[in-house]
Amino acid sequence: MYVVLLAAAPCLPWALPEWPGHGPVRRRQAGLGPPLAPLNTVAPRSGKYRDREGRRRPVAPKGRQPGASGIHGSVKGGNRVTLGGGEFFAPSTRRDANNQDVSRRDKAGETRENKMTRLSKASIGAVCALILMAGPMGAAPSAAEIGKTVQDLAKRAKAEPMVRIAVTWRKTLRKALTKAFKKKYGLKIKVTRVRGLASRERILNEAIAGVVGYDLVNVSGELREQYIKTGIIIPVPWAKLYPKVNTVLISPRNYFIATGFSKYGIVYNPKLVAKDLVPKSWQDCLDPRWRGKFAVLTRPRAYTALWSGWGKEKSLAFHRALRANKPVWSRGQTATATKIAAGEQALGCGLGLHAVVNVIRRDPTADLAFAWPSEVPIQVGEGLALMKGAKSPNAAVLLAGFLASPEGESHYYIQGRSSPFVKGSVASKMIKKAGAKLIWGGWKWAGKREAEASRDIVRAWGFPKAKRR
Incomplete structure (x- = not known):
């Protein structure tokens, strides 16, 4: 692939769009087009600056160097040009309104510059076409042979x-x-x-x-x-x-x-949540006592899994009520669990067990616990x-x-x-001990169906709908 890119390098100046700093200016600097007039040179007897294409520009204000590059040019005695402290001679030619040399035209009336540019484009275009056609075919990876046992x-x-x-x-x-x-x-x-x-x-x-x-x-x-x-x-x-x-x-x-x-449930701070108040179901997240004191992740993976078991009607009713209980919207599993351990929120609804494990592994004394609700949503x-x-x-x-x-x-x-x-795994033992029911939409749930559920959930939360440009 890298060989193809290097081989296609001459094509790049021609492929660039005509925004400032590209187009014909960069092409000619790369030696792929007709020569340009020096930047900010003063045209004889005009007293006006000309840009690279020969168009007239007003004189820069005092105290400022004309042109983006800061190179100051001037003309002495016809075509003797001073540029950055040095001098060079520009060829004496007649130019038309487009700043092209008209001193020599062929029988068809085409200027020498136009003809050179046209031929250059044609030859480079043909080479580019061959490179770009051959490149993808040579770069495509192939599937290797896999063992049978x-x-x-x-x-x-x-x-x-x-x-x-x-x-x-x-x-x-x-x-x-x-x-x-x-x-x-x-x-x-x-x-x-x-x-x-x-x-x-x-x-x-x-x-x-x-x-x-x-x-x-x-x-x-x-x-x-x-x-x-x-x-x-x-x-x-x-x-x-x-x-x-x-x-x-x-x-x-x-x-x-x-x-x-990933197994989702309710994470809480034992210092802020009494034992008899530890949530046992998702409905406990709607309790007014937790109003404005619990966190909910803006990426609703726990709730899209629940959706596959609850259905649309029950899910939307739950999420409208959840929004009414004023949750603290948060991002990042481990980051949110860390805030709960620090006492910023009393609990978090819809966080993963792995977030609690990550925080406790870093700090075994962290004030954090995981509650298994009666229905446990899981995701791959x-x-x-x-x-x-x-x-x-x-x-x-x-x-x-x-x-x-x-x-x-x-x-x-x-x-x-x-x-x-997996029989005998830590997860299977914990869920069995909690007497919880697993909810998983299966492999077919991931993708379009889950994306649609996610979109409906965040709308129920009152988040603005993304606009198409």
Whole structure:
């Protein structure tokens, strides 16, 4: 790809639009067009400054250097020009109203400058067309061959570079998982921590351009359909390779495999919320005693999951009542949990268990606790996909399968993203003890349907509707 860009460099001046600082000025400076008159030179007997194109400009006020570059030019004795302390001779020519040399025209009446410019454009345009047509075809990544069994994957993976993965792992989880994977297969992992939608959008855009920086990527629910439609990820026969993995963890078209789940509930400060007042359901967030004293995240992932179980009517009624109770709108899971621990709010409705785990890991004495409501909404916290053009596809599939297995999943409790669908996991035990009901819309819920629910929720909260430009 980089070779194509370097080869296409001569095309760039012609592709630039005609805004200030580009267009014909930059083209001619690059030697791709007819020569220009020196900047801010004084035309003989006119007493007026001329710009690069030969158009007249008024004299600059006293105390200011004329022109953006600060170079001052003047003419002495006809065409002898002083520029920045030096002198040079400009050729003596006759020029028309467009500042073009008319001293020499061909039989068709075309000036020499116009003819040179036209021929230059034609030749460079032809070269550019060939480069740009060949570039994308040469830069398109291809899907490598993947092993048919786990043993075959492991064998092929040893001949590949270190597998590159983009995930939300924090330091403690990263150390635990890289150590466990290396112990089992003797392979190392290069981990890049990504957060929020922007990081996954960047990976998406780079892959579309042919730049594949990772082998395995944790794709946000809002972007999964885009990753599929653009063709930058490839399906993997997960169930065939890993028959012991719960099929619930595998997306219907085999593009994603879930290796971590976000579980949402109510976070509170034990010093500000008495034991007998700890919320036990989502309706407790509507209690007037918490009016203006509780936080709600503006990214409603907990509530879009609840929507899949509640339906539209019940959800909208709840969110209108939630808005009426004057919540403190907040951003960021861990940041909001930290504020609650500091006593800025008494509780937070719709925060993830992982946010509490993150805060307590940093400060074991933090005043923070997690309450399991009677209905627990969950979302795929880590949906991994194999990138098309991955340098280590076999190692990537081997790693994803390991993370989805009970052996790999056992480490996810460190970050509060243990899977409730893995038998004997920390999450499954906690939810069973709380007697809570899981609510999950499944793989098909993520994407368009979830986006529509999210839009309706924020409208019910009274947030302004985005206007199309």
